[in-house]
Amino acid sequence: MPIIFSPRQLVQRAEFYHQLSQLTSAGVSILRALEQIKRNPPAPSFRQPLQNLLDELAKGGTLTESLETLDWLPDFDIALIGAGEKSGRLDGCFRSLSSYYNDRARLIKQVISQLIYPVGLVHFAVFIFLIVLPFARSQFNANLPWLFLRAALFLSPLYAGVVLLIYATQSKHGENWRAIIEALIRPIPILGSARHQLALSRLAAALEALTSAGVNIFEAWDVAATVSGSPALRRAVADWKPRVVAGQMPSEAVRSCRLFPEMFSNLYASGEVSGKLDETLRHLHRLYDEEGTRRLQMFAQWSPRLVYLLVVFFIAYQILQFYLGLYGPHSDLSNVLNGF
Numbered sequence: 001m002p003i004i005f006s007p008r009q010l011v012q013r014a015e016f017y018h019q020l021s022q023l024t025s026a027g028v029s030i031l032r033a034l035e036q037i038k039r040n041p042p043a044p045s046f047r048q049p050l051q052n053l054l055d056e057l058a059k060g061g062t063l064t065e066s067l068e069t070l071d072w073l074p075d076f077d078i079a080l081i082g083a084g085e086k087s088g089r090l091d092g093c094f095r096s097l098s099s100y101y102n103d104r105a106r107l108i109k110q111v112i113s114q115l116i117y118p119v120g121l122v123h124f125a126v127f128i129f130l131i132v133l134p135f136a137r138s139q140f141n142a143n144l145p146w147l148f149l150r151a152a153l154f155l156s157p158l159y160a161g162v163v164l165l166i167y168a169t170q171s172k173h174g175e176n177w178r179a180i181i182e183a184l185i186r187p188i189p190i191l192g193s194a195r196h197q198l199a200l201s202r203l204a205a206a207l208e209a210l211t212s213a214g215v216n217i218f219e220a221w222d223v224a225a226t227v228s229g230s231p232a233l234r235r236a237v238a239d240w241k242p243r244v245v246a247g248q249m250p251s252e253a254v255r256s257c258r259l260f261p262e263m264f265s266n267l268y269a270s271g272e273v274s275g276k277l278d279e280t281l282r283h284l285h286r287l288y289d290e291e292g293t294r295r296l297q298m299f300a301q302w303s304p305r306l307v308y309l310l311v312v313f314f315i316a317y318q319i320l321q322f323y324l325g326l327y328g329p330h331s332d333l334s335n336v337l338n339g340f
Contacts (some may be wrong), residue, residue, distance in 0.1 A: 014101035021094035083209030179231035197292030199230035208281035
């Protein structure tokens with residue numbers, strides 16, 4: 001599965017699903033739709049995966065079976081596409097996936113735009129306090145390449161942290177790795193709860209699509225928990241599965257699990273009793289998607305402010321050190337005055 005780094009790649013994925021939605025809604029077969037998109041893909045990088053998919057379809061497999069043999073799309077995408085294929089609602093699944101990737105791209109763009117100023121300020125402060133002032137203090141005799149190297153070494157942990165964060169949060173890693181990342185993110189204010197709510201939203205969306213397609217409720221819960229992206233949810237569902245198979249209602253299992261908020265368990269139980277579980281799951285998907293996205297936006301707004309505050313403290317510290325170097329008890333100026 002390719003690593004997604006930028007909003008541009010998310011927008012390209014959204015455009016791919018948008019084109020599929022439009023073509024299948026117009027009655028075009030999935031094979032012809034994929035061939036048409038391959039001729040004019042959202043990005044050149046889509047051509048080879050689309051050709052591989054067409055080759056697999058030519059062998060007689062279904063769209064879901066063909067996608068499962070390729071390391072291209074996330075499990076969440078494949079699960080929704082599989083449910084859409086079984087229920088005959090492929091166009092709706094493509095439309096939902098397009099909206100999902102557009103929303104994620106919009107959120108990442110917001111984070112990047114709000115981080116531009118504090119990140120620029122960090123580099124400006126490092127340039128002034130680690131290069132310009134030391135060079136001036138040495139009466140322009142300091143080794144300038146060494147000053148630049150020292151500034152680069154100072155910034156290197158920040159760059160390494162960003163690269164590690166991007167690498168760590170990619171979905172291509174195994175479940176143990178993703179479980180560690182989930183455990184590390186969970187205590188982070190706002191971000192931890194936002195991530196969990198988005199996982200619940202994906203679970204509800206996949207569960208609704210699968211049950212509407214006639215998938216057995218036990219299998220639907222297994223698949224939905226897997227594609228939620230939360231190893232904790234997957235393990236919780238795997239733990240209670242024997243009890244549900246033995247006769248316990250899924251709503252009782254949900255209610256007994258601390259990973260599901262009270263609102264989720266109550267609404268799921270009411271949907272199960274009333275026979276309107278599909279409507280309830282759609283409502284839960286919208287509810288937790290909106291709340292999770294709102295919290296992510298809040299985190300995106302406050303993270304740059306925290307970075308800005310740290311930069312202000314760094315600048316204040318450097319200014320203090322600079323003045324202590326000039327006028328402190330052990331400064332050159334103090335030594336000259338003491339000589340008189």
